[in-house]
Amino acid sequence: MAEPERDDTGDLRLGAVRAMMWLTLASAMLMWASSDRAKHVGWPAMAVETLPVLPLVVLLADPTRRARILGLAALLLAWVSPFALFGPDWDWSPWPLAIAALCVFRGRTAWSLFVLVIGGAATAMMLLDAPFPRGDDRLLDLVWIVCVPASIGLAVFGTHAMAAMTTRLHTTRGELTRLKAREERLRADAELRRCVGDGLRTLEAELAATLGADPRDQAGRLEAVAATGRHIAAAIRGTAGAYRLSPAAPPAVAPPAVASPAV
Template identity: 30%
Template sequence: MMDSHDRSHRAEESTGRSPEAAAPPTPGNRLPAPRIARTILIAALLGYTLLTTTSILTAGVSPTAEATGLLLLLPITALQLLHSTPGNNQASPPRTRLTLVLQALLTYLPLVIFHAYWETMAGYLAGSLLLLLPPRVAWPLYATVGLSMLIPPLLTGHPLLHGIYLTHTTLLTGLVLYGLTRLAHLTTHLHTTRGELARQAVTGERLRFARDLHDILGFSLSAITRKSELIDQLIPTHPDRAMQEVDEVLALAGQSLADVRKAASGYRAISLQQEIRTAQSMLHAADIHVHIGIELPTVAPHIDTALATTLREAVTNLLRHGNATRCRITAVHRDGVVRLLIENDGADPAYHNPASHSGNGLDNLQARMTAIGGRLETGHGGDGTFRLLAEAPAKPSESPAEPMGASVPAPVGRPRMS
């Protein structure tokens, strides 16, 4: 099962596709809410068309005029459906002008025959203007279309009040169609955005897990490797010491397994002070002279975890990419800021790992420190030293613990080096 998963992952990498790319997003109009909004809009359009159809059939005009009016309803309704389609407001200006002019002709020419019975179609035109044109142009034209409905009643001898009614109906119809169309568009956009946010959340969780796994296993495997090499050297001459190292390797392996499980469950708190003790033991196993200085109160768990992870990565890089003989680790609290400083010799400024997957630990640390409002600085000295400084705002609890002394006891059974 793992083999098939690995083959699938390698196939995705070889084709340049990610898991997200392999699963295209569901179009917004296939989701329930956007589909309902679109259905309401179409129902409103068809309702207005049916209302005009009824008005034509009861207008008392000739059968030829009735047939002409019913035929004209088809293209004007189709145009309105086109104008209400999501994304149609991004159409080219020539196409927009053409469809609006055509809709205006289909709106005003039939008024000569049907007079007030065609007023709903003017509402269609008013809504299309709001949907397709920039606001500074659309709203004046919208008002013009509404006011133009004052003219037909005056030409047919109807009172002015009837023209006011037609104007009100036209403007209201335009607003209703504009509002329903915008609602359908916004609902679709909302669901599309929600899908994108969900995919981003999944991607972020994958990155978090990859970062945690890198930080956990990079440190633990380096420690286990170093201690295993030491055990191999100690077995012939110091079997008791070798057994102590075996116990520490087993403890490291167990802690690594526990950390991986915590990372998979989404939360993994690490203690900086405990990590300093572990780092000291590992550096001693590598015959590196260690000096420890700690003066810390209790800090917030997420600050403690970020700094402990920084220490892990720094020590891992020290063992993998350098030839150190001395290392200084200092963790202090000054002026509301926690500062973690790691300095070691034996660093090669020109070192570059040619492997294609050589890791991105410092980038991970920079992201972690930025996320908690801190910063990370690294640099090489002229004498072959490497310096890493991590700073983060301290947020002590209500009852901070007393600062620790300036040193951490060495592991039992091992002389302390300072």
């Protein structure tokens, strides 16, 4: 049976989707850094504020269960660490936690944590009056606090889920290809077994008839048996060759029927 040509389009699509995910995360980091620079935040403070990105990258790489637990603990610790240095006066946008909530957990738990993280952070930021001042723009501040982390979290989660779906589809396609190849091999094996079995029964019947025939007729009967054997061998080669040339089932080549040759 001919081997199917390799199709790399699945690998290319998966690589493109993963690249989109990392580019989305990089864009969020750049936006966060630009916001800090606009507020004249120093580079040491910016470095501390971007610490949550490191464990987040590990979590997005689909680690093992143990690494996932350690990554979540490191992410939470890295996100709260700026409080020890700056207090509440820093841009403590919870988008790393929002991304982790959607990408690490599943189902209702993920969405509940997503809403809890963004809603809790927004409420605390407004109550503590940080990092935005209270005043006429309070409603705009609230929209900014909620919408920016939510949009970043949903964007990264969307590309992460798309990458996971593409991986599953690519794996399923490979499994289907292997199952189809195995089915064709089993079909070829059954066809060859049938062809060989029918041929051997034909030869057995003709040899039995030859042994019981008149000695003067045995030479002609043996020649007929040899011709039958050659026909059976050709039928077997034709069946096997058809499977090598095409993955589709070849037409069955019937062996000669059991019959006593004419003398």
